[in-house]
């Protein structure tokens with residue numbers, strides 16, 4: 001049965017960098033795009049009005065593993081699907097839970113069938129497999145569904161990485177089979193899903209694994225392309241390998257990924273990483289850095305990072321970033337933000353998170369503009385020069 005859950009058109013290129021438009025049933029997404037992470041159905045410390053309005057995030061990410069455990073699939077289904085449950089009409093990408101389960105370490109056991117683990121919430125035994133992950137993501141009604149994968153550590157040996165990659169390839173096939181069954185049965189029935197949209201219109205992305213071994217990465221990609229996905233992701237990076245290794249994998253793999261499909265780099269990274277990956281051909285990103293660091297007092301600025309705890313900001317009346325036009329920078333000083341952070345006021349985390357998200361989203365906006373105007377190479381050079389210093393002075 002033919003499905004076209006999304007279309008992707010590349011409108012400009014500059015070297016390997018691409019600027020395009022990803023069209024989904026819930027709205028258009030200009031790429032390259034940064035997707036704020038909403039693990040439990042909330043982009044932490046951020047109201048949806050801000051995401052839709054000032055920040056203008058076009059798509060957010062949610063975590064299958066976490067939502068499956070709490071509040072649970074049935075609760076979300078009964079509340080009308082994930083979009084209605086959280087009050088967000090724009091696209092959502094859900095990850096498969098593979099990475100979260102892998103991150104549990106000793107608490108999980110991986111077999112051919114799937115992964116057995118104990119819930120980090122109440123210790124209850126759970127089982128996640130490609131089929132279960134597809135069923136949960138189908139019930140959530142996300143716009144982009146991720147295949148269930150197995151991650152290998154960044155420093156995994158060739159043999160360990162091969163075993164993991166081959167398991168991921170078999171799980172990708174099973175994910176695809178179950179996903180198509182779920183989509184087809186919904187379409188055949190002509191059923192409306194609980195969120196009011198025609199079901200059978202989700203997109204499925206495959207995930208390339210293989211740790212730092214380029215031959216395995218290429219084989220992983222080939223096996224995914226043979227199955228055929230709506231988009232392709234690079235997983236298993238930023239998991240302990242050196243940054244140079246990460247860039248080498250992206251540089252080798254991204255340009256080999258199908259040119260007419262979106263390319264998504266999972267869980268990476270700093271603004272410099274994003275710009276460097278765009279230069280290597282990546283279109284989509286997600287990362288917890290802007291939100292997590294916002295809560296721990298670190299701000300990303302156009303001139304590098306600021307640690308608001310630093311005593312030098314105690315009477316600093318300048319905004320976090322003089323180049324930033326976000327509502328936090330227009331209204332508040334570093335001194336006030338430091339005061340909020342030091343006294344544990346929740347507004348401190350809220351304001352820093354807002355600014356950080358504005359910084360990431362605005363960086364991608366400038367990336368898109370520079371690709372469209374053919375100035376990306378110069379933009380990249382200037383951007384990396386300015387951000388080379390890890391911490392802003394004074």
Ligand SMILES: [Zn+2]
Pocket residue numbers: 320321324325326327328329330355358
């Ligand atoms: Zn700002």
